[in-house]
Amino acid sequence: MMNPGRITLVVFLSLLVYSNVQGQNVTNYAQIPNPFLxxxxxxxxxxxxxxSPKQRGELILLNEKYDGVLLAARNSPQKxxxxxxxxxxxTRDAVKSLLTAEQQTRLRQIGYRLKGMPFVLLPDAAMEMELSDEQKQQIQQIVDETAKKLDDLNTGTYPGPDAYAKIQADSQRLQREQQKNISALLEDQQKxxxxxxxxxxxxxxxxxRVAFRAPEIAPGGTWINSEAxxxxxxxxxxxxxxxFAFG
Known part of the structure; x- marks a missing residue:
């Protein structure tokens, strides 16, 4: 008879990968080193x-403070x-003072789910799981290889009306393979x-899709048919x- 705990573990790991695949049509969090903000x-x-209403209000002010910076980073992820x-x-300390300990834990959990199995390489997660240096290197190699395949998939050409469905199916397959390969490197306790x-x-x-406050209209210049x-x-x-462009 299979251990009930092992069944639960398999289900949770499957949900982790499935959820990550389903979230691919939103903001590209995969290109964001730390998605929590x-x-x-x-x-x-x-x-x-x-x-609470008070927390929401303070969070809005915190977000608006860095809107311009994060918007620029989103449009140019590499730089x-x-x-x-x-x-x-x-903002880490500000967020810690804003959220309760329970809310901070839940936020981390959502962030881990969003990143999928590669989240195990995040410093906090790797420490909790007590990953060895060898495991980290092997997992990083799997993540890099999968990222390369996904990039090739997204930049490739798929003719026909079913192109999008084909890309999604192949993407899910690659994610499942990544999860399987990473899981094979982990001990039962780590799982x-x-x-x-x-x-x-x-x-x-x-x-x-993550929304940012638009940058203010630069003052000055001549307004036509309107006040500034x-x-x-x-x-x-x-x-x-x-x-308009003149020349």
Whole structure:
């Protein structure tokens, strides 16, 4: 007879991979070294954490403080990774003082689920699981190889009306292979630790695209057919931007 604990472990690991695949159509968190500050912008996460009105208000102010920086990093992930890391370091203490210990734990669990099995390489998770240096190197190799295959998949050409479905199917297959290969490197106790680290289920499909406050319109210049406007005056309105080029 199979150990009930082992059955639970297999189910949790399967859900982890499945959830990660289902969340691929939202903001590309895979390119963000630490997704937790971005997750704090998600209404579904607010609801799961059961934030109080006071917490929501303080969180909005914290997010707005770094809107411009994070927006630039999102549009240029390669150059922005270092700046995102700096923002995370600067706001880490603020987030800790804003959220309860239970909310902080749950936020980490959602973040781990979002990143899928590669989350085991994050420093906190690797320490909890007591990964050896050899395990870390082997897992990193698997993650790098999978990332390369996914990149080739997304930049390849798939003719026909079923191209998107084909890409999704191949992507899910690669994710499952990655999970299987990483799991094969882990001891039973380490796998049990994963169950505790990812916590209860979270519907990653409920996540949307991360939104940022638009940068303020640069003052000065000559306005045609209108007084000078700013975002405060335009709030709540649909705005069409038309750029002219002369020369």
């Amino acid at each position: 971005f997750l704090l912008r998600e209404p579904a996460v607010h609801q799961d954490l059961q934030l 922005g990774q270092q700046r995102v890391a700096q923002v995370f370091a600067e 049990q630790t994963i169950v505790a680290l990812i916590g209860k289920p979270f519907d990653l499909a409920s996540l949307g 406007l700013n975002l405060t005056k335009l709030r709540g309105k649909v705005v069409a931007l038309h750029f």
